[in-house]
Amino acid sequence: MDRNHLKRQVDFMKRSFLDQGYLDEQFIQLEELQDDDNPNFVEEIVTLFFNDSARLLQNIEQALVSGPIDFAKLDNYMHQFKGSSSSIGAKRVKDECTRFKEYCTAGNAEGCFRTFVQVKQEHATLRTKLETYFQLARQAGPPGTSRGQVR
Amino acid sequence: MELQSDVADTQQQMEQQHFHVLAVDDSPFERKLLERLLRECACKVTCVESGDKALEYLNQLDTYQSNSADSTASLSSSQSPQQEGLKINLIITDYSMPGMSGYDLLKTVKGSSSSWKDIPVVVISSENVPSRISMCLQEGAEEFLLKPLKLSDLKNLQPHLLKSLVHYNKDTKCSTDTGNNNNNDNVVKMNNNVISKRIAMSPEPSERRPKPKELAVV
Numbered sequence: 001m002d003r004n005h006l007k008r009q010v011d012f013m014k015r016s017f018l019d020q021g022y023l024d025e026q027f028i029q030l031e032e033l034q035d036d037d038n039p040n041f042v043e044e045i046v047t048l049f050f051n052d053s054a055r056l057l058q059n060i061e062q063a064l065v066s067g068p069i070d071f072a073k074l075d076n077y078m079h080q081f082k083g084s085s086s087s088i089g090a091k092r093v094k095d096e097c098t099r100f101k102e103y104c105t106a107g108n109a110e111g112c113f114r115t116f117v118q119v120k121q122e123h124a125t126l127r128t129k130l131e132t133y134f135q136l137a138r139q140a141g142p143p144g145t146s147r148g149q150v151r
Numbered sequence: 152m153e154l155q156s157d158v159a160d161t162q163q164q165m166e167q168q169h170f171h172v173l174a175v176d177d178s179p180f181e182r183k184l185l186e187r188l189l190r191e192c193a194c195k196v197t198c199v200e201s202g203d204k205a206l207e208y209l210n211q212l213d214t215y216q217s218n219s220a221d222s223t224a225s226l227s228s229s230q231s232p233q234q235e236g237l238k239i240n241l242i243i244t245d246y247s248m249p250g251m252s253g254y255d256l257l258k259t260v261k262g263s264s265s266s267w268k269d270i271p272v273v274v275i276s277s278e279n280v281p282s283r284i285s286m287c288l289q290e291g292a293e294e295f296l297l298k299p300l301k302l303s304d305l306k307n308l309q310p311h312l313l314k315s316l317v318h319y320n321k322d323t324k325c326s327t328d329t330g331n332n333n334n335n336d337n338v339v340k341m342n343n344n345v346i347s348k349r350i351a352m353s354p355e356p357s358e359r360r361p362k363p364k365e366l367a368v369v
Contacts (some may be wrong), residue, residue, distance in 0.1 A: 017324050026198075026301075028303065029299075029301055030184075032302070033187050033188065033191060033302070039186065041187060044183070045183055045184060047182065048179055048183055049178045052178060052179060052180045063368035074249045077275070079247070079278070080178065080247075082277065083178075083181075083298055084178060084180050084181065086277065086298065086299045087181065087184060087298055087299040087300070088300075146329070
């Protein structure tokens with residue numbers, strides 16, 4: 001398979017993520033930290049993010065369904081989650097987090113429930129998209145791989 | 152001329168220097184990112200997950216250094232603890248952490264009677280809370296950075312790293328632009344006025360922040 005064609009596909013995919021607001025500039029910053037010494041940095045850190053955030057989402061879910069809502073606790077969990085979402089450039093996820101935090105601050109349980117569904121959805125969508133993206137990127141090989149070279 | 156060779160010495164030292172940064176954050180994700188960013192700035196990085204662990208580490212270093220202190224009697228630059236690369240040149244800590252917060256860590260470090268108080272501390276947070284920022288700056292933080300961090304944010308920390316170098320050198324005959332006491336005072340004064348560069352309302356203009364020199368710290 002033509003490696004250059006794959007690379008173009010990877011680029012196209014990334015640009016569409018940016019255009020559709022799934023990712024923002026911060027993701028590009030992370031890509032710039034990937035080099036020969038750190039060839040898998042982006043995938044590694046994104047994986048870390050999804051592991052970390054899955055745990056946080058579970059905590060939030062628990063806090064939402066078990067007994068009277070502790071808005072301060074919720075806000076704290078969401079704060080962490082939002083922070084790392086923004087650090088990897090997960091724009092849509094981050095935006096939903098902001099909405100969630102607003103409901104939290106307002107003590108609006110129903111709003112929190114509704115937004116949380118959105119948060120989980122965006123999180124899952126991004127996860128799938130990035131999995132596909134990294135698969136493709138791995139096939140395409142690192143930048144600078146010469147045409148026809150099989151790895 | 153003596154002055155010139157001293158300047159050259161320091162410059163050479165700075166070029167060879169790998170600054171050692173202690174990064175404190177409870178999130179493994181954030182630690183990995185911090186570590187990568189700092190290594191991109193040619194720093195050695197030690198990551199710890201809490202303020203308590205940070206203090207523990209600093210204690211360990213002190214113990215190590217006092218045990219091997221005998222060889223540093225002559226104070227030539229090749230034997231200074233600085234060159235061993237163990238001494239911490241900068242602490243960068245997240246603000247919100249369970250248990251000891253970044254602010255608590257800052258207070259402890261700056262309030263210590265040992266050499267810890269001279270270690271520059273940078274606080275990072277994902278929240279832009281002016282009162283929190285001025286609290287940290289007042290307590291002695293060099294900078295308060297907002298997440299998400301960019302490489303340029305960390306590259307801009309070079310003046311603080313250099314300041315820590317100069318401090319260790321002040322006992323030797325070195326004198327550079329930032330080496331004498333007057334300039335150190337100016338740096339402190341500037342830091343008292345500089346708020347985070349991305350804060351919405353800045354009471355003072357931030358152009359007095361020294362432009363980081365592109366030193367070849369390899």
